[in-house]
Amino acid sequence: MKIYEVQAGCTSLEGLRQAERPDPQPGPREVLIRVRATSLNYRDQMIIGGQYFGGPVDRNTIPLSDGAGEVAAVGPGVTRFKPGDRVAGTFFQGWIAGPMQQRHPALGVPLDGMLAEYRVLHEDGVVAIPSHLSFEEAATLPCAGVTAWNALMVAGKPVKPGDIVLCLGTGGVSMFGLQFAKAAGARVLVTSSSDAKIQRACQLGASDGINYKRFPDWQKEVLRLTSGHGADHIVDNGGPGSLTRSFEATAFSGKVALIGFLAGRAGDINPLTLMMKGGSMVGIGVGNRAMFEDMNGAIQVNGIKPVVDKVFPFDQAAAAFRCQAAGDFIGKLVVTV
């Protein structure tokens, strides 16, 4: 089968190579998935760049945690799926339900990811995808979708109708956040450096967009647009300097969901404003299978379509990574298989 590999020791896109591996076979309780589409996250960029936890990968690794396809075969004892089922793998393999109690192995690192014609996964690490989604759309769900769902509907207090939700930026998690928050009856504000991106976010249901180039103190705009109330929920990727502003933009008893790997860098943070308002910050480590399944139910009932900005053919996977690095997109980038 055809696959891509991040070469051992890889620190740049040069180390991403197409390769061949033998077709895998499903063992007991495993399913063989014919992958049809995959999707990129910022984490994948870091892995290829050798900047992810622990540095460069130490063995040739199939990249991309996110992919969808159909079940091609099932091993002995499988009860959750049958050949032909449309499915996706879960980001963490082994985290079924309940709060995070350990760091389960994730697809992409340390486990092989989804950028391959076939993948074998334990049936417990696979979920059915919503019937109205294409494989390209479904491929965006495992990391960005589940992270947004966890951030808004599970961790801390869930969004309820009438709440005010602020999504920082227009990347994958933020656009899912926008769509889930709208489905939950909230008013949604977004920030961006681009009026064009803001316009697209407003077409997706955002009530207001704040261009942080024009309003570097965007937290003040949030307060102004909400008559001083602030945001009940904030989806924050933790870029340099954003947390302190988010804390100022938070409503009393509000919640900042910290979702991003950008938060890896320490920085000057002042949590006093959050404390004075009885607010909270919750760390979001993607999520478990139960969250994925609940999210899929929400997507199905509400007819949500993930925001896929561009689709690249398998042979142009490197172009997808370059597009992601350039940042000229909203929502998600997809590579078909």
Add this chain to the structure above:
Amino acid sequence: MKIYEVQAGCTSLEGLRQAERPDPQPGPREVLIRVRATSLNYRDQMIIGGQYFGGPVDRNTIPLSDGAGEVAAVGPGVTRFKPGDRVAGTFFQGWIAGPMQQRHPALGVPLDGMLAEYRVLHEDGVVAIPSHLSFEEAATLPCAGVTAWNALMVAGKPVKPGDIVLCLGTGGVSMFGLQFAKAAGARVLVTSSSDAKIQRACQLGASDGINYKRFPDWQKEVLRLTSGHGADHIVDNGGPGSLTRSFEATAFSGKVALIGFLAGRAGDINPLTLMMKGGSMVGIGVGNRAMFEDMNGAIQVNGIKPVVDKVFPFDQAAAAFRCQAAGDFIGKLVVTV
């Protein structure tokens, strides 16, 4: 001012009389409300019938817990409102926030209700109403609206997008439940004895209606329509025999919100099915002011319009009660002032 009174000892609609009382004046921290519209609940029917807790009223009492109007004047020290504000009274006077810890006095009994040209209430027992609602629409909120909000968004686990919600009947609480659950991204099923009412509920967003005359074992229809999953949330008014069926219709870890005064009669109930599924039953005693305000935010953001079936002029309040007793309506009945 003109008022209606339920006469002391009243046990039927004969005891509802129009009368005159002196215009009231607001004292410290009180607001004077010029009532514009009021709304009926089944509880009011019981009060007039002398069947409410403790039997007939023991003094002439202005009926109806629910009403809306504008602030005509404010007493010393009032900070929450000013003349001209559009407001409604809260069902319980004194329950500001947090779980129920005592039985606060309610409008209609033991306190005078809203079927009067003017009413004076403590500012803490008053809330602003959504700007897009007429007084007739806003008058329906204090009891039925807040009960549905509490049942679905506060008590036990809140509704989240993708959940399945079952509303029994098409009365006021159920129609609010339908609208709030839809706003929260849920799929909603309703039951009714009337295909016409089911049709109206479906126009309001219900995905399915079950005519319980054709399907006396309606719980089986709920399971069939949800592929065996059942309902994650059920709004049950506790009519004879409904609870055991609701327990059978409940999903694993599901919740039955018991909202009704119909539940007053003991009956044969089998909680075993609920127990085996890890389900719960929560008793809903209307709700507090914070819930009312949160609900108003949800109504505002989602542009929800309460279902007002018929509006009666002040002089025909008795006709409104007769209409309610006949049951030939959905949602709410309103009496203007």
Add this chain to the structure above:
Amino acid sequence: MKIYEVQAGCTSLEGLRQAERPDPQPGPREVLIRVRATSLNYRDQMIIGGQYFGGPVDRNTIPLSDGAGEVAAVGPGVTRFKPGDRVAGTFFQGWIAGPMQQRHPALGVPLDGMLAEYRVLHEDGVVAIPSHLSFEEAATLPCAGVTAWNALMVAGKPVKPGDIVLCLGTGGVSMFGLQFAKAAGARVLVTSSSDAKIQRACQLGASDGINYKRFPDWQKEVLRLTSGHGADHIVDNGGPGSLTRSFEATAFSGKVALIGFLAGRAGDINPLTLMMKGGSMVGIGVGNRAMFEDMNGAIQVNGIKPVVDKVFPFDQAAAAFRCQAAGDFIGKLVVTV
């Protein structure tokens, strides 16, 4: 190996027979447990009596869901345990964490139970036991212990210091409830038909015991002893007539945990008192592995010793069942292996 079997079609203790089966071997991810002690629950009594769901067992089945022992061997791929570890099986096999979403198979029915010299279980259905407990003590945990933990610390609102907890009766779940509630800083009341049992419960930390033979309206005693407050949490086995009394004994916003198989019989229940106080009833279906592990942590930190009333040798298992049927014990009955 020596085992006991409930004979297919069994409807009385006559159908419990000692037998031999080949020694089992652990497969992939399975552990072989040398069982040292087992414990009885009322459910086992029902199974032997042919009164459990679905009637008599349809194949010869090893009884008793609860047992503890040491790991004798592990199959390929096992990571959670090693030979020599002191362990117990979980009641439900396969329910790892999170709310109940399906009915997993349980030990005793439909799966073989623990009354055997050896048992093979998947490593995911096994937990380590607290180091200060004997096998006899640890054998009492899987059903009664986890049920009490779920009822008080997980389902609905958890017990917090200063809460008032009422445990009905002095059986296994109630005595665990008493011990867990005390560990959590609550005041605990118990009911019993026996002053001697009440005395033992008070030695275990109960502040008050109510003899329901002397006080058939025991709910009034609960209110009197708590200055009218009532119980914030009630552990109710659902015996005939108890639920309506429990609802009357419940505090505002209180919770009744329905734990028992006695609740199987429908009965005249009046939920109105519960509704008026904003109370709730939660159905407890034992619990998941995460609860078992959390409970073990609580037992360890607080030095809790389960209440084992009598220990029977393996050859006298039938005597243990007769003792349980007679009801002349508190806490748990154990059969060693």
Add this chain to the structure above:
Amino acid sequence: MKIYEVQAGCTSLEGLRQAERPDPQPGPREVLIRVRATSLNYRDQMIIGGQYFGGPVDRNTIPLSDGAGEVAAVGPGVTRFKPGDRVAGTFFQGWIAGPMQQRHPALGVPLDGMLAEYRVLHEDGVVAIPSHLSFEEAATLPCAGVTAWNALMVAGKPVKPGDIVLCLGTGGVSMFGLQFAKAAGARVLVTSSSDAKIQRACQLGASDGINYKRFPDWQKEVLRLTSGHGADHIVDNGGPGSLTRSFEATAFSGKVALIGFLAGRAGDINPLTLMMKGGSMVGIGVGNRAMFEDMNGAIQVNGIKPVVDKVFPFDQAAAAFRCQAAGDFIGKLVVTV
């Protein structure tokens, strides 16, 4: 009556003066309290130093948010108290229950505090104190006690038996945290710069003390002492550099309660470790009256005695402030009236 005043513009202890004011009288729904004891918090130190929010006080203000005494008289309409009742004022006046939704005025600033022979408060801002506490002990509850209760039993997830709780330092909030966590069945670790203080904390029930002078990387000691698990709950006063260490000491899905005014200074904080473990940080703004009452119930049922290190007579209030600034105490300092 005799009082102390922080002089307008005060920036040091020099500005704390004893003075006389007329005896106050209770108005409608107000109670007159004969104050018997008061207690100091770090916040009071900041107020006198002119470092509290908004700078120095702009009018002569009676200091100290915390005090207890007996009701000397009640105004018209008071129902919650009668003369002779033993009471304390709530830190925030007007926050009855539910999450923080606004910043209510607090005693000490902007309202007059408790360092006076008499104080008049609205009955809604007063609570009964536990019967087994002296006035000196009860005076410590309103700020430090309620903060610790909120941090551990209300905000985010509450402590349950078997949890691991880490209290940073041996000040008032930490010592209450230790006592409440022990009452809730947790294992408690403390940090301090003093072995003598650690010894006293262990006498109060701490299982382990970490001297952070000997172990500047105290977070590693926390992990070592808990076999790598970390702390499920951390009470952190937000001193420079502590938050990043706390995040490293946090267990998966653990919670850091940020309680302190020391957190006012921005600093280099790395939230990545918290995010990777799905942990959270909650800001604690003291708490509401319902928390105070729940806490008092817990104190009563568990016979908890607040840790009062030193008691100063009224005339030596300045000495109490100097003692607090020197830091040579654990728990609380009290000034009698």
